[in-house]
Amino acid sequence: MTTESQLTQAFILSGIPIAPFRELIHQAVINSWSHDELMFHVVMSPAFESAFPGIKRDDGSLKMDPATYRATVDTYTHTAYLLGYTPSAEMIGGWIGNDVSPQEVADRYSAANRIKESPEAFAALQKEWSAAGLGKISEAQVANALLGQAPKEFYDIWERVNLRTAAANAGTYLTHAEAARIQAVSPETLTESGTQATMADLANQLRTTMPLSRLYAQHGLTRSDLITLEFGGPGQADIRIRAEKALATAKAQSEPRATPYAGALTGAPRTVVAGSGGPQTA
Secondary structure (H helix, E strand, O other): OOOOHHHHHHHHHOOOOOOOHHHHHHHHHHHHHHHHHHHHHHHOOOOHHHHOOOOOOOOEEOOOOOHHHHHHHHHHHHHHHHHHOOHHHHHHHHHHHOOOHHHHHHHHHHHHHHHOOOHHHHHHHHHHHHHHOOOOOOOHHHHHHOOOOOOOHHHHHHHHHHHHHHHHHHHHHHHHHHHHHHHHHHHOOHHHHHHHHHHHHHHHHHHOOOOHHHHHHOHHHHHHHHHHHHOOOOOHHHHHHHHHHHHHHHHHHHHHOOOHHHHHHOOEEEEEEEOOEEEEEO
């Protein structure tokens, strides 16, 4: 096998397409480049960036090797196909370049479908958009943005819609400001299912522990404190101490107290001791 054939075979195994780099392979043979020298010229060429959009970091280093890149593209493509979309190579390159995970892509496509199919979802997004002081947005703009063509601010707002919706479904209603604060301190917890489960647990604790008025008045805890307790934020440790104290106090107050006639309530036999003035348990 000739040197040129060996280099061509190496390209095939590495996941790099041959056609754009045949001339560079030929130059490598003529100039006796090492494999590393050849790869340096390949990676620095405009053809490489065209073949692998988004693969380079800002400093020029590679986020992944070409074979991994191809596998990642296949994952994005399959994810989109299952949800009814066919993203372009440029769009996928943008996702890779911006470190958008396949799961996030799936979430965006699912959101796009939901908005197209549900007037209620679109209305909720419009309301949150307006609350953020951004005016009105059209359905077409929403669909395009959810497919990856919008600034980060848009996705933050859509995430906030899901957060408030999940909370409402669990019986806990968040204001725009409360949702924004949760989003800022605990972005890793904001999956829709996870948020709803957390909110449901919070709402259940509030309903079953004590009336909110007593929680606020007797223990100095506020609604905002309880949200911080669940999702994090400044002062969480101090709030946790006060909340645990409140729960312990509530539990102690709810426990039945022992009485001198406890035996009578349990059916234990009684005897009367002379001069005692009252019944005694045997």
